[in-house]
Amino acid sequence: MAQDAALVASLVAPEELDSWPAHYAERVAWLEVRADLVGDLDPEHLRSRFAGGLLYTLRSRAEGGAFAGDEGERSRRLIVAARGYDLVDLELERDLAPAILERLPADRRLLSWHGASGTDLVARLGRMAGCGGRFFKLVPGAADSGDELEPVRLLLDLPRELGSKTVAFATGEVGAWTRLVSSRVGAPLIYGSVSATPAAPGQPSIARLIGDFGLPVQPAIERSFGIVGWPVAHSLSPRLHNGAYRDLGIAAAFLPFAAEKLGDFWWEVVEGEIFERLGAPLSGLAVTSPHKQAAIDCAGAISPRALAIESANTLVRRDGVWEAESTDPEGVLGPLRLRDIALEAPVLVVGCGGAGRAAALGLREAGAAVTLSNRTVERGRAAAKRLRVDFAAAAELDLSRFRVVINATALGHRADDPLPFAPEELRPDAIIIDLVYDQRTTPLVAASRGLGLEVVDGVEVLLHQAVEQFRLMTGQRLPLERGARRLRGGRE
Secondary structure, three states: OOOOOEEEEEEOOHHHHHHOOHHHHOOOOEEEEEHHHHOOOOHHHHHHHOOOEEEEEOOEHHHOOOEOOOHHHHHHHHHHHHHHOOEEEEEOOOOOOHHHHOOOOHHHEEEEEEEOOOOOHHHHHHHHHHHOOOEEEEEEEOOOOOOOHHHHHHHHHOOHHHHOOEEEOOEOOOOHHHHHHHHHHOOOEEEEEOOOOOOOOOOOEHHHHHHOOOOOOOOOOOEEEEEEEOOOOOOOHHHHHHHHHHHHOOOEEEEEEEOOOHHHHHHHHHOOOHHHHOOOOEEEEEEOOOOHHHHHHHOOEEOHHHHHHOOOOEEEEEOOEEEEEOOHHHHHHHHHHHOOOOOOOEEEEEOOOHHHHHHHHHHHHOOOEEEEEOOOHHHHHHHHHHHOOEEOOHHHOOHHHOOEEEEOOOOOOOOOOOOOOOHHHOOOOOEEEEOOOOOOOOHHHHHHHHOOOEEEOHHHHHHHHHHHHHHHHHOOOOOHHHHHHHHOOOOO
């Protein structure tokens, strides 16, 4: 069993504590008061609300925070905080004046630095160690794949005594996964926000650290998996897969990899040495938008299904070879089978991207009479011909013909997106499947339910496509009912 992580909850608005569930607060070791955002809160009042340690942070604008006052104001506020807080964050570049250090013993200092990637982290850590502190924190930014590896390599190369005091990760969406692996290399703290509002780019909430990754409990792992996409922070896949690992006793972790360009991520992270050095080789990836087509180019072996739809949502490494597969068809077929819907029913798939092509192919192979529609007619006709299904332009559609209608467009990710089709034109017994999922109800799902139509939302689609994906990655069956509860927000 690996050492449990110590969670630090960043407070960016005072009222957040009023609605913070007790079962989250109980798992947090430190409450970080971002005084540059919330002002100087009374530590005694905070202690009446929180039993753990209190950390005071006055992040400067130069290091990504909001404090823009002068040196005198900064020094005064830090000295006052030293009287009531258990730990005070001192910025390496501006807070090491004797007047501050004299009032703050080394065991109550957290020395920090936030800056650009490509900086000499070892030199800065040496300066911190020379000054003395309880914790040392180094956070470079990460804009492109590969930038985020610097702090992880730093932790891997540190002697145990210094590593156990050093917090190092990359900020930004690209660096989000390094927050999660840093503690497995010895970093003593993991930061998360009290609410859904992050204190820094790429920071997850405490709710996600607990619900999606099982923290603060941190069992030993032997393999790493993840989901790669752009963006990927919204994904529920880490919650689903990590929860199933805990259910089945699988020594693995599932991470979110944000990558704007799959090729860069592949070269820097997948083909790099970092996960081998972590002792948990990267063994499988779920692939989401916009990388499903590019995933084909990364694979050494491609399944007939993935080849036919020119898209893969799953990459699994076997004997050193990355194999590409698409389990997206199961996301549509599973819910229909569960409802005993005859798969010979007439089906309309709106959208011919990777997800739409996968749905059309899977349904056609299951015996459905599939019609494909697409906003760009030429592209839609070509896809329909390749998949051997019918095609209909949007202007030609008679929606009342179809028992099952599938939204495979990107419409629905934004609350103000237009509907991909008019649900009021569907027959009363129609079933709508929306492949878009989010933490909220999409406009299509809301409108369809308002009309009394039966709906399969994107969360249910995610669950059913993950069953085969999970089997390919682990060789075991995903616990379906527990997975469904987790995805709907049920507590462990």
